[in-house]
Amino acid sequence: NAGVTQTPKFQVLKTGQSMTLQCAQDMNHNSMYWYRQDPGMGLRLIYYSASEGTTDKGEVPNGYNVSRLNKREFSLRLESAAPSQTSVYFCASSEVMNTEAFFGQGTRLTVV
């Protein structure tokens, strides 16, 4: 069972470039999330999707867009990357009425 799979694992972008981070889960979860993790700052929620067809902003949504493509897949797009978006990005999924979130292995993004 793969759980939550993120691609790519590493990426280097130049300022102003765009890219999409992909996430897929095989646990049939309704809810999916995107976080960023910066040194000493824990996990901050960027966007989430409570169910297929819905998305909502989290704590730090500026500079990002998301698409819930279907129940399995939730993508995060950076339209014009900035150095401040250098971070480790985690995708997670959970059932709606459940206290456990399952995380992917992360995407390490560097914007130069």
Place this chain on the structure above:
Amino acid sequence: QKEVEQDPGPLSVPEGAIVSLNCTYSNSAFQYFMWYRQYSRKGPELLMYTYSSGNKEDGRFTAQVDKSSKYISLFIRDSQPSDSATYLCAMSGHTNAGKSTFGDGTTLTVKP
């Protein structure tokens, strides 16, 4: 002022020591309290969760919640080198796991 404050660490202990990891919070609505463990370059994984006040034990791990003091702790007995990781506390007022508020994490090293 952050809603969740976690003892920053880092923490270094000898094998076999008892470890105490702590978080305080300000939001009285929090009812679900989680501890995640994150190994280096991996995604977080749920270690334990507690609902409301009280203690919960799982093997060498004990989670304590004191809602009156807005204080939670994770105790690790007989610590092992394999316990070396970053520990994140997380809290929520509902069962939507991915929308929890996370602490910044405490990095623990257990030396053989």
